Amino acid sequence: MSPAPDVPALRAKFGTAVTRHAVIAGDDIVWIAADRAREALAWLKAEGYGYLVDITAVEYRDPELPLEVVWMLRDLGTARDLRVKVALDPKAPLAVDSVVDLWRGADWLEREVYDMFGVTFRGHPDLRRLLMWETYHEGHPLRKGFPLRGHFSRAEQTRQALAANPEAHYSMEELSIAEAYDDLPQEMRERLARGERGNV
Amino acid sequence: MGLTLPEAPGATVSSMSPNWMTTRVDAVINWGRANSLWPMPFGTACCAIEFMASAAARFDLSRFGMERMSFSPRQADLLICAGRLPFKLAPVIRKIWDQMPQPKWAISMGACASTGGIFDTYAMVQGIDTIIPVDVYVPGCPPRPEGLIYGITMLQKKVRGETLFDWNLRDERPLGPEGLFLPAPRIDEISEPFGNSVHQTRSA
Numbered sequence: 001m002s003p004a005p006d007v008p009a010l011r012a013k014f015g016t017a018v019t020r021h022a023v024i025a026g027d028d029i030v031w032i033a034a035d036r037a038r039e040a041l042a043w044l045k046a047e048g049y050g051y052l053v054d055i056t057a058v059e060y061r062d063p064e065l066p067l068e069v070v071w072m073l074r075d076l077g078t079a080r081d082l083r084v085k086v087a088l089d090p091k092a093p094l095a096v097d098s099v100v101d102l103w104r105g106a107d108w109l110e111r112e113v114y115d116m117f118g119v120t121f122r123g124h125p126d127l128r129r130l131l132m133w134e135t136y137h138e139g140h141p142l143r144k145g146f147p148l149r150g151h152f153s154r155a156e157q158t159r160q161a162l163a164a165n166p167e168a169h170y171s172m173e174e175l176s177i178a179e180a181y182d183d184l185p186q187e188m189r190e191r192l193a194r195g196e197r198g199n200v
Numbered sequence: 201m202g203l204t205l206p207e208a209p210g211a212t213v214s215s216m217s218p219n220w221m222t223t224r225v226d227a228v229i230n231w232g233r234a235n236s237l238w239p240m241p242f243g244t245a246c247c248a249i250e251f252m253a254s255a256a257a258r259f260d261l262s263r264f265g266m267e268r269m270s271f272s273p274r275q276a277d278l279l280i281c282a283g284r285l286p287f288k289l290a291p292v293i294r295k296i297w298d299q300m301p302q303p304k305w306a307i308s309m310g311a312c313a314s315t316g317g318i319f320d321t322y323a324m325v326q327g328i329d330t331i332i333p334v335d336v337y338v339p340g341c342p343p344r345p346e347g348l349i350y351g352i353t354m355l356q357k358k359v360r361g362e363t364l365f366d367w368n369l370r371d372e373r374p375l376g377p378e379g380l381f382l383p384a385p386r387i388d389e390i391s392e393p394f395g396n397s398v399h400q401t402r403s404a
Contacts, residue, residue, distance in 0.1 A: 132323075133288050141322055150322030154391035155384035157322070158330055161287035162294055163379050 009047075014040055019087075029083045031068075037086045038097035041071060045102055049073035049082055052099070055109035057117040059090060059144050069096050069119055088119070090143075098124040116142035126191070133164050134185060226363050233277070233303060234356040235265040240276035240300065242293060245283030247310040247342040254345035264352060273299040278355070279332070282342075284312030285325040294375070297332045302370045305335045305359070307351055310342050316391070317341065326391035331381055333373055 007028055011018050017040065020031040032040050045052075053072035060067075066087035073082045088094050098121035100106045110121040111130040118140035121127055128134060132141070138157075139146050150157055165183040181189065239261075243251055255261045255269065270276035273296045285293060297306070308328050311317035314337045316326035328334060335358060338351035362369060375381055382390075 131288075138322065146322070148321055149393075153384075153388050154326055154330075155380065155387040157287060158290065158325065158387055159379050159384070161290040161325070162331070162375060162381075164288075164291050166288075166292050166295070 010040065010044070013043060027081060027083055029085060031085045031087060034086045034088060034096055037069075037071075037084070038099060041073075041084060041099050042102055044073055044082065044084070048075045048077065049080075051076050052103040052106055052109075053081075055099075055106060055113055057113050057119055057142075059117065059142070061144060063090070063144075066090065067094065067117070067119075069113065071099070093120070094118055095120040095122055097122050098127075100124055116140055118143065128188060133161075134188065135160075135164055135183075226365075227360075229364055230360045230362060234359040236268075237264075237266050237278045237305070237352070237356070237359075238268050238270040238276050239266055239278045239280050240270050240273050240296065241280055241282065242296065243280075243282040244285060244289065245310075245312065245342075247282035247313065250342045250345055251280060251282040251309065251348060254348045259345040259349065261349065261352070264349065264356070266352065273297075274301065276300050277304055278352075279304065279306040280309055280348075281306065281313045281328050282309040284310075284317060284319050285328050285331070286323050287325055288323075290325055290331050293328065294331055294381075298372075298374070302372070305355055306332055307336045307338060307348075307355060308334045309338045309348060309351070310340055312341075314339070320393055329382075330387045330390065333381075 007018075007021050007030055010030060011021075014032070014036060017033045017036040018030055019033060022029045051074040053074050054070075055072075056070050058068045058070060067090040068085045068087050071084040073084060074080070075082075086096055088096070094117065096119060098106070098110055100110065100121075100123070107124075107126070108130055110124050111127060113119050114121060114124075114127055115129040115131050129136060138151050141150075152160070167183075181192075184192070241248065241251060253259055255266075261267065266278075273279075277300075279293075279297060279300060281293065297304075306328075308314045312319055312324070313328050314334075316324050318341075320326070325331060336351045336355045338347055340347050343351070373381070376383075378384065380387065
């Protein structure tokens, strides 16, 4: 396995799309323009960073700072780490390109970021909530604008939770008893009917 | 009134026979119920570890007639919720409770199951008594096995005090028309923040 490229190599390849580079506590962090992030991640994967450790997001308390989507990459051959960030405007609709076709393991990571932060991953085959239930519509809990106890009253939260069908969390394949199908949200039923899940 | 012995047809047992006893129906049925509570373990967190310790050799729950963990709610008498209950599990515990046949009781084990505990957040039920009726609350974070066993013996005491002829005692209490177990204002009232969490306002 070839050694993973360093930041100057990334800069040489992507030029001004690499907007910033910092070394914090010994970790290399690069910020990449949102429209070229997928391309850069694909290149980094091909060049040695084969292991996607995690995808997450950060929203800062300062409302002027952007919301960042973070990819943690590792080169297993040389044990080098690289953190790739994309800065998004938290006031605009949040969207980046999915990397599920590069790393199959990105599937649930992206679903979690979507669930908690509301970041849409374009091209994700099955983007629905992972931790909260399908029909949860109080918001995205890890956003700074989300109150700790949620928006609704406790009684309303309890009512909505009790009204949820626990079996409606599963995909079509998991539903050997497909009775919960009617309880799924409309757009999810359409997606499942088109058979989009599993065709990655 | 007497019994006909199979080996001696026609002979009646004398009233002095040791095969006879008189008792109250309540006493004998409650004796049976209290000493063979089959728990349905609903373990969601660290309380479940203490619950496992209670059931294992050192603390040995079977001394009190609870050696038979019922992993099917249909054969269970006692639901032990060991651990915090997220809202996502609320319909699950409600379904399990509804699947348990009467007579049935519930123990809320630990601070989180009883009140939400430290998890005064968007994701957590603030006490399982907003979802199902609870008979005994066991305090602690998590309670020691002795604490759980004390709670179970308290429940046994409660069972022994019940009467078979109180028809309301064993009524099913399904969710109300608005889909809630308790009235909405009551849930809001008992879910009010307390202790350190009052410093966190709803808008913070």
